[in-house]
Amino acid sequence: MLALKLSRSDKRIVSVSSIAICAAILINTILVWPGLDRHPEFETFFVIAIIIALFPPAAADLLDRRWRNAVNAKLPDLIKNISDAQKTGMSFPKAIEYSARVDYGPLTKELRKTVAQLSWGWTYEEAMQDLAKRIDTPLAHRMAAMLIEVGRAGGRLHEVLDSVYAHFREVQDIERDRKRQLIPYVMTIYASFGVFLFLVYILFSTLFFQAKQLASTGTYFLSGLNTELYYIWFFHMAVVEAVISGFVAGKMGEGAMSAGLKHALILLLISILAFAFIIRPP
Numbered sequence: 356m357l358a359l360k361l362s363r364s365d366k367r368i369v370s371v372s373s374i375a376i377c378a379a380i381l382i383n384t385i386l387v388w389p390g391l392d393r394h395p396e397f398e399t400f401f402v403i404a405i406i407i408a409l410f411p412p413a414a415a416d417l418l419d420r421r422w423r424n425a426v427n428a429k430l431p432d433l434i435k436n437i438s439d440a441q442k443t444g445m446s447f448p449k450a451i452e453y454s455a456r457v458d459y460g461p462l463t464k465e466l467r468k469t470v471a472q473l474s475w476g477w478t479y480e481e482a483m484q485d486l487a488k489r490i491d492t493p494l495a496h497r498m499a500a501m502l503i504e505v506g507r508a509g510g511r512l513h514e515v516l517d518s519v520y521a522h523f524r525e526v527q528d529i530e531r532d533r534k535r536q537l538i539p540y541v542m543t544i545y546a547s548f549g550v551f552l553f554l555v556y557i558l559f560s561t562l563f564f565q566a567k568q569l570a571s572t573g574t575y576f577l578s579g580l581n582t583e584l585y586y587i588w589f590f591h592m593a594v595v596e597a598v599i600s601g602f603v604a605g606k607m608g609e610g611a612m613s614a615g616l617k618h619a620l621i622l623l624l625i626s627i628l629a630f631a632f633i634i635r636p637p
Contacts, residue, residue: 358421370412377408405561413616427501429459431523447506541608552629586636597622
């Protein structure tokens with residue numbers, strides 16, 4: 356699974372750069388093709404700008420979220436190994452150094468850096484606080500605080516560590532169960548967006564199609580009907596709904612608005628494909 360550690364400043368740079376490029380494309384498009392009724396030129400660049408604004412931040416957030424989830428998944432194993440090392444009579448810092456020999460995936464690099472800091476003369480409290488700061492997840496901060504308190508107590512504290520390990524496993528099980536329970540709600544958002552596109556398709560394939568046929572016969576009250584303009588308006592509505600629904604899905608499913616970037620991008624691509632190949636103006 357592809358994952359990458361990105362700091363908040365890295366993700367901020369990606370987001371600002373994407374938004375700046377998006378704004379530059381839109382400004383250039385408005386100056387070159389003035390007005391919102393120049394289809395398809397303005398629409399094409401409008402879509403490209405929105406995709407550029409969403410795709411890099413969505414990819415950065417997804418890679419970083421995968422990295423942090425992979426680290427969180429290994430934190431209980433680290434606590435268990437420290438406990439097992441304590442059972443052999445090792446001191447707490449030595450137990451941490453011994454546990455760092457095990458492969459924890461993305462956590463391994465960060466843990467070995469912590470061991471190096473201990474060898475440089477850092478106290479285990481400073482090293483654990485720095486580890487939590489580098490990982491920067493609620494579970495990592497909680498683990499660091501617990502391990503610091505355990506280390507301060509001294510002695511063979513494997514029973515306490517076993518309790519901490521059980522607590523962390525229970526927290527992860529609860530989080531996984533919460534995500535499973537919220538999947539139907541996220542799917543409901545996708546379904547409601549699909550219903551919106553289906554209604555637009557029915558509207559253009561029936562009502563607007565028949566109105567266009569009547570207008571072609573010279574019917575007076577339909578002579579000014581502009582289905583192309585309605586098509587553009589509904590496309591804009593689909594884009595707005597895709598972005599908003601995506602952020603709502605991310606907040607509901609993963610508890611973070613940034614997690615909605617990938618959902619917004621998926622819904623946006625669905626709307627583009629629908630309006631390009633299925634929903635057509637009569």
